[in-house]
Amino acid sequence: MLIRNRSRFYLQGNLSGKLRNATLIYILVLVILNQVMHFIRKQCPSLNIPTGWPVSEGAFELPSRGLGVFTAVACVCLASYFWWKGSKIVWGLRNIVCFAVLLLLLGNATKGISWGYEAPLVSIRQGETHYYDDAVQLPSSAIVLADYTKMQPAFGMHSRSHPPGPLLAMKFARMLLQSPILISALFGTLNLALACTLMYLLLRRLSMDSVNSRMLTMLYATMAAIQIYYLFSIDAIICTLGIALLLSIHHSSKSYRILTSAFFLWALMMMTFGALFYVPVILWLTWERYRRIGEAVATCALTILALIAMYWGFGFNYLQSFQIANHFENPGGFMLFSQPGSYLTTRLENIGDIIYFIGPAITYFLWMGFTMRDGSTTERYWMRLGKIGISVLIMVFLTGAYRTGETGRACLFILPFIILTIAPSVKRIVTPNNFRTLAIWVILHTLLLQILGFYYW
Numbered sequence: 001m002l003i004r005n006r007s008r009f010y011l012q013g014n015l016s017g018k019l020r021n022a023t024l025i026y027i028l029v030l031v032i033l034n035q036v037m038h039f040i041r042k043q044c045p046s047l048n049i050p051t052g053w054p055v056s057e058g059a060f061e062l063p064s065r066g067l068g069v070f071t072a073v074a075c076v077c078l079a080s081y082f083w084w085k086g087s088k089i090v091w092g093l094r095n096i097v098c099f100a101v102l103l104l105l106l107g108n109a110t111k112g113i114s115w116g117y118e119a120p121l122v123s124i125r126q127g128e129t130h131y132y133d134d135a136v137q138l139p140s141s142a143i144v145l146a147d148y149t150k151m152q153p154a155f156g157m158h159s160r161s162h163p164p165g166p167l168l169a170m171k172f173a174r175m176l177l178q179s180p181i182l183i184s185a186l187f188g189t190l191n192l193a194l195a196c197t198l199m200y201l202l203l204r205r206l207s208m209d210s211v212n213s214r215m216l217t218m219l220y221a222t223m224a225a226i227q228i229y230y231l232f233s234i235d236a237i238i239c240t241l242g243i244a245l246l247l248s249i250h251h252s253s254k255s256y257r258i259l260t261s262a263f264f265l266w267a268l269m270m271m272t273f274g275a276l277f278y279v280p281v282i283l284w285l286t287w288e289r290y291r292r293i294g295e296a297v298a299t300c301a302l303t304i305l306a307l308i309a310m311y312w313g314f315g316f317n318y319l320q321s322f323q324i325a326n327h328f329e330n331p332g333g334f335m336l337f338s339q340p341g342s343y344l345t346t347r348l349e350n351i352g353d354i355i356y357f358i359g360p361a362i363t364y365f366l367w368m369g370f371t372m373r374d375g376s377t378t379e380r381y382w383m384r385l386g387k388i389g390i391s392v393l394i395m396v397f398l399t400g401a402y403r404t405g406e407t408g409r410a411c412l413f414i415l416p417f418i419i420l421t422i423a424p425s426v427k428r429i430v431t432p433n434n435f436r437t438l439a440i441w442v443i444l445h446t447l448l449l450q451i452l453g454f455y456y457w
Contacts, residue, residue: 015434019441022364030054033352037345048342048404054352056405058455061111071109072451078102079443090214090432097196100221101189103443107227107450113181115454120231121170121180131234132180134159135170144168145314152324158234161325163318165270166234173232188231191240195230196221198243199416203423205250206385207378212427215435219426220419222439224446225357228455229409238271239412245278246416249285258295262302269303273322277396277413284388288381335400342403349405350397357408358418359445361438365422365429372425379424389417409455 034053041049050056078099091099108116121132134155138144144151148164159167173183199220203213220226230236241264248260261282268275279300286296307318332338335346355363369383393414396402402410430438449455 015429015437018429019361019364019438023360023441026360026363030352030356033348037348040345044341046341047345048339049345050349050405054349054356054405055408055453055455056349056353058453060452061454071106072447075103075106075110075447075451078106079440079447090211090435091218093197093200093214093217096200096214096218096221097193100196100218100227101192103222103446104188104192104227104230105185107447108184108231110451111454117181117184117231120184120229120233130156131159131166131170132174132183135167135174138167138171144171145310145316148316149320149324152321153328157328161329162234162272163270163321164316165267165272169234169237169271184231186232188236191232191236192221192226192230195226195236195240195243198240198247199419202243202247202250202416203419205247206382206420208382208423208427211432212423215430215432215439216419216423216426218435218439219362219422219442220415222443222446223358223362223415224449225354225408225412225415227446228357228450229412233409233412234271235409235412238268238275239415241268241271242278242413243416245282246285249282250289254295258298258302261295261299262306265299265303266306269307269318273325274396274401274410274413277392280392281389285385288384329403330400335403343400346403346405347397350402350407350411351394353405353408354411354414357449358415359442361441361445362418362422365425366418368425368429369421369423375424379427382420382423386417386419386421386423389414390421393417 037049037053038051041047041051052058108120110116111119121130144164144167152160154160155167173187177183177186196217200213200217203216204210208216226236245261245264245268248264249257251257251260265275265278265282268278282299283293283296286299287293310316311318330338335343358366369386372383375383393411426438
């Protein structure tokens with residue numbers, strides 16, 4: 001018993017020390033890079049460098065009085081409860097979902113109901129409109145599809161750079177609930193619960209044991225990027241659809257894989273032009289797992305046929321809509337040629353923004369995942385799948401995409417791939433006994449970002 005207890009405290013202390021050192025390095029690197037970018041910004045004011053680099057959109061802001069302070073205290077109490085309750089066991093999926101949803105609702109309430117729940121949907125800058133505002137003007141869904149490319153240039157900066165999916169989703173939400181506050185709370189809760197469930201099922205389907213699957217699902221659900229941006233943001237819906245796509249590709253039935261993968265890929269392409277990210281991922285997955293790319297070709301072909309059918313049936317021209325969005329996103333052409341300096345700084349900003357919102361603990365395990373060379377066949381598959389997703393995203397960055405940063409929100413879909421990359425190292429280092437150390441590190445980072453900052457888009 002003594003040896004077992006010493007082993008337990010050694011593992012917990014060892015993990016705490018690693019996370020503490022990783023956090024110090026994390027903060028030091030971010031501070032140094034922030035100062036370097038400030039220096040460059042002063043020397044070259046024309047470069048696109050935000051004052052809060054690497055955060056593109058955000059501001060330091062303490063909780064508002066009253067409800068904000070109360071919910072901040074409630075969040076800390078909730079985290080403290082997890083520390084106590086999670087000391088000996090790893091929660092079941094239902095408890096993880098409940099905890100994550102409570103953290104989502106309380107954490108975003110630290111800014112008050114209006115700013116915490118309404119601001120993610122309704123524009124907070126004068127002269128700027130978002131999906132919610134644009135959806136007010138929409139006619140019926142069929143007319144929206146038929147005339148979308150005509151209406152697209154007049155939409156706000158976010159709506160006009162996307163296919164009609166986000167506006168139709170917002171229109172549907174407004175039909176059910178008139179209040180943006182209720183829309184944020186209800187749909188954010190349902191989407192997060194669904195994402196956690198799908199993430200757990202994906203990990204289990206990838207031959208991960210139940211305990212480690214629940215630990216990784218907990219980490220996924222409590223990351224700052226998830227907790228801050230899952231209040232009915234379009235990017236949160238895209239992230240959940242991405243998990244569903246990965247889950248469908250790993251189904252045992254070939255026909256089911258092709259049909260469901262095509263459906264989810266079509267749904268993703270209706271939500272964002274960035275869904276092209278998943279095409280090389282699908283190609284790699286079908287070859288790596290089944291040693292054939294015919295399924296990937298069939299999946300992509302069915303998706304294209306669905307888009308052609310929409311053109312024939314409703315008059316919606318997907319390619320033309322993409323060209324309009326690209327014109328507004330890149331008015332000067334390829335950013336490397338039109339703004340080479342800003343191209344370089346925004347590429348670094350894109351990476352930095354993601355690192356900022358996943359936090360020091362996840363970044364530490366991500367580094368370990370990239371440097372790990374051994375492991376079982378299954379563990380190597382997890383790492384390869386995660387690294388493929390991250391590599392494809394870097395290639396997307398190189399094309400000049402996400403020219404204004406904000407990738408902590410806009411690239412939520414990369415988080416499942418990050419979880420898969422860190423899975424083998426978490427499995428080796430983290431046990432049910434010391435998992436609370438890692439979890440509370442992630443939760444505290446989330447609470448600090450929510451309580452001390454405000455991130456809008």
